[in-house]
Amino acid sequence: xxxxxxxxxxxxxxxxxxxxxxxxxxxxxxxxxxxxxxxxxxxxxxxxxxxxxxxxxxxxxxxxxxxxxxxxxxxxxxxxxxxxxxxxxxxxxxxxxxxxxxxxxxxxxxxxxxxxxxxxxxxxxxxxxxxxxxxxxxxxxxxxxxxxxxxxxxxxxxxxxxxxxxxxxxxxxxxxxxxxxxxxxxxxxxxxxxxxxxxxxxxxxxxxxxxxxxxxxxxxxxxxxxxxxxxxxxxxxxxxxxxxxxxxxxxxxxxxxxxxxxxxxxxxxxxxxxxxxxxxxxxxxxxxxxxxxxxxxxxxxxxxxxxxxxxxxxxxx
Numbered sequence: 001x002x003x004x005x006x007x008x009x010x011x012x013x014x015x016x017x018x019x020x021x022x023x024x025x026x027x028x029x030x031x032x033x034x035x036x037x038x039x040x041x042x043x044x045x046x047x048x049x050x051x052x053x054x055x056x057x058x059x060x061x062x063x064x065x066x067x068x069x070x071x072x073x074x075x076x077x078x079x080x081x082x083x084x085x086x087x088x089x090x091x092x093x094x095x096x097x098x099x100x101x102x103x104x105x106x107x108x109x110x111x112x113x114x115x116x117x118x119x120x121x122x123x124x125x126x127x128x129x130x131x132x133x134x135x136x137x138x139x140x141x142x143x144x145x146x147x148x149x150x151x152x153x154x155x156x157x158x159x160x161x162x163x164x165x166x167x168x169x170x171x172x173x174x175x176x177x178x179x180x181x182x183x184x185x186x187x188x189x190x191x192x193x194x195x196x197x198x199x200x201x202x203x204x205x206x207x208x209x210x211x212x213x214x215x216x217x218x219x220x221x222x223x224x225x226x227x228x229x230x231x232x233x234x235x236x237x238x239x240x241x242x243x244x245x246x247x248x249x250x251x252x253x254x255x256x257x258x259x260x261x262x263x264x265x266x267x268x269x270x271x272x273x274x275x276x277x278x279x280x281x282x283x284x285x286x287x288x289x290x291x292x293x294x295x296x297x298x299x300x301x302x303x304x305x306x307x308x309x310x311x312x313x314x315x316x317x
Contacts, residue, residue: 161236164212165295168278169202176201178316180309181288187272187314197279198289198309199316204274206265208242216254227269230262243277244268275316
């Protein structure tokens with residue numbers, strides 16, 4: 001039963017029932033709602049400031065730990081940045097003093113800097129140049145196709161002998177490639193002399209492997225000139241030679257298989273620093289060893305190896 005409210009009307013000397021309007025009822029309900037929400041918010045804020053769940057406590061602990069770790073990481077990152085700048089400067093100095101050239105970029109043949117000035121070239125000349133370049137590329141593509149056909153025919157010939165096509169050392173990247181065939185500055189006399197072979201700059205003691213099957217033709221132990229050397233005769237008139245070695249693990253007349261460890265890298269004889277001087281001959285004539293590395297390189301690696309071998313002005317022996 002609903003509760004009714006009455007008031008005494010003194011003027012009329014009567015008792016009458018109190019009536020409420022719709023707006024009064026709405027305002028009463030709204031006021032109760034607002035008071036309830038306010039009380040809830042106050043209670044929530046008090047509880048959130050005073051009480052913490054297990055998850056919140058764990059997250060706070062982790063945040064404090066991360067703050068400490070972040071400080072340590074930031075200090076190490078700053079130290080590494082300084083160290084990298086110093087190493088980069090030293091690397092540049094070493095290349096300038098030893099090889100008389102700048103230190104190699106991340107990808108020496110992948111730079112597009114020569115396109116930066118293209119906006120200063122008239123459009124007509126660009127079109128003419130592009131057309132000529134396209135014709136030259138088509139001609140080159142035809143030559144490459146003919147070369148592949150010749151290779152396939154050669155491979156299919158009876159009695160064909162595969163030349164030594166592997167690197168004699170492993171885990172080598174292009175910045176470790178030194179001078180190849182041609183006139184190079186001698187590191188001791190600082191004058192240009194004919195340099196046969198390829199300098200591969202690796203740490204002393206690095207293993208040297210036979211790039212193909214063969215027979216050890218000569219083993220020399222010496223502290224002068226070429227130092228300790230090994231010469232291997234391969235099928236097809238090929239011969240490979242390894243200079244400035246440290247330890248020797250083969251003897252003359254010994255048959256070796258491709259991948260056989262034959263020696264370790266050193267700096268015996270007249271060597272400027274530890275490295276492997278690698279030579280390739282065909283029927284007694286020197287060949288550029290860079291042309292015989294396809295068995296160990298990816299297509300995108302070879303241009304960088306070739307670039308370094310050509311542009312390194314000073315040899316290591």
